[in-house]
Amino acid sequence: MGYRETLDTPCLVVHQEILEENVAKMADYARSRGISVRPHQKTHKTAEIARMQREAGAIGATCAKLGEAEALINTGVFDDVLIAYQVVGAQKIERLLSLMDKAHMIVAVDGTDVAQALSDACIDAGKTLDVVIEVNTGLNRAGLTPGEEVLELALALSDMSGIRLRGIMTHEGHVAKAANAAELDEIAQKAGKDLVATAELLRANGFQIEIVSAGSTPAAFSTTAIDGITEMRPGTYVFNDNNAFRFGRIGPDRCALRILTTVISRPAPDRAVIDAGSKTLAMDPSASKPGHGYVVEYPNATIVRLSEEHGVIELPEEAQGLKVGDRLEIIPNHVCPTVNLQDEMFVVRNGEVQADWEIIARGKVR
Numbered sequence: 001m002g003y004r005e006t007l008d009t010p011c012l013v014v015h016q017e018i019l020e021e022n023v024a025k026m027a028d029y030a031r032s033r034g035i036s037v038r039p040h041q042k043t044h045k046t047a048e049i050a051r052m053q054r055e056a057g058a059i060g061a062t063c064a065k066l067g068e069a070e071a072l073i074n075t076g077v078f079d080d081v082l083i084a085y086q087v088v089g090a091q092k093i094e095r096l097l098s099l100m101d102k103a104h105m106i107v108a109v110d111g112t113d114v115a116q117a118l119s120d121a122c123i124d125a126g127k128t129l130d131v132v133i134e135v136n137t138g139l140n141r142a143g144l145t146p147g148e149e150v151l152e153l154a155l156a157l158s159d160m161s162g163i164r165l166r167g168i169m170t171h172e173g174h175v176a177k178a179a180n181a182a183e184l185d186e187i188a189q190k191a192g193k194d195l196v197a198t199a200e201l202l203r204a205n206g207f208q209i210e211i212v213s214a215g216s217t218p219a220a221f222s223t224t225a226i227d228g229i230t231e232m233r234p235g236t237y238v239f240n241d242n243n244a245f246r247f248g249r250i251g252p253d254r255c256a257l258r259i260l261t262t263v264i265s266r267p268a269p270d271r272a273v274i275d276a277g278s279k280t281l282a283m284d285p286s287a288s289k290p291g292h293g294y295v296v297e298y299p300n301a302t303i304v305r306l307s308e309e310h311g312v313i314e315l316p317e318e319a320q321g322l323k324v325g326d327r328l329e330i331i332p333n334h335v336c337p338t339v340n341l342q343d344e345m346f347v348v349r350n351g352e353v354q355a356d357w358e359i360i361a362r363g364k365v366r
Helices: 016-033 047-055 066-073 090-099 112-125 148-157 173-177 181-204 242-247 335-339
Strands: 011-015 061-063 080-083 104-109 129-134 163-170 211-214 257-268 271-274 302-306 311-314 327-331 344-349 352-358
Touching (some): 011 016, 016 344, 047 352, 066 080, 066 090, 090 104, 090 112, 104 112, 112 129, 112 148, 129 148, 148 163, 148 181, 163 181, 173 181, 181 211, 257 335
Parallel strands (some): 061 080, 104 129, 129 163, 163 211
Antiparallel strands (some): 271 311, 302 311
């Protein structure tokens, strides 16, 4: 029997050949552009995929939270990690200082209050921390407006002897709001131009800017079309998900991770209930397709409702032969929180389970 019959559900299934192709495609593209890859670990949270990324040429890793970085660094896969997040508070700064004994750390800053606390702690510890300034190119989350605001912070950082400015970064996540692929390209390339122009402004004022870093899987091939980007930080590309379908550049065949689920009830001809609810699929919506995920076997089916342990599927006529006990594969709307809900993922090739990978950074939100 193959994996669909032998695995207990609901569980995460990773199709190894798709995963390998996704990792290779991004690495090949980056090499063709002369850009470094520093992939975000928030999507897969595993040592095995981190190792695949390193072997494909990644120069280091990106993490959001220190907990992710601690889990990853302790495996020995990467020893160069960017925390693309503001590190705030005595507890976190102490953990960061400890990580600096094990790996080269870079931290994002977007204000003097955050930067000064880091500098003071590093001075006391006899260390120097590399930092990048986060630039807001349109997401309107953290970060400074491109141009003069960034220069003003850079000038302030030059007076802080515990830190060293290495570059600038952005997350152009606002491309997800684009109506189509052409608009995505337009938004992403504007973000890239603003980031590069800001780097040039800093250099004109005497700063040695080595890192000009962009980070978004949907925009990965668009922002980096702008000359002057030195680094890219894609995350979801290793698996892909339903959110990406609407731009027409990938489809289900490029989605490496699926949720294997079992039909547990057939209470009506046009309704099936599966054993994957919000505790498995997460609750993120998708602009690609209505519902809570993409049913691989029946693309016209819609997961219309989730409770904690139940998923309710509205069935088209061609799917009404489903029976209790049948197995389905669901591509999640947003793969990152979906992975964070599980302890392990099962790797399959040619219909057989090849490995069981622990999700070592699961729940590492501190």
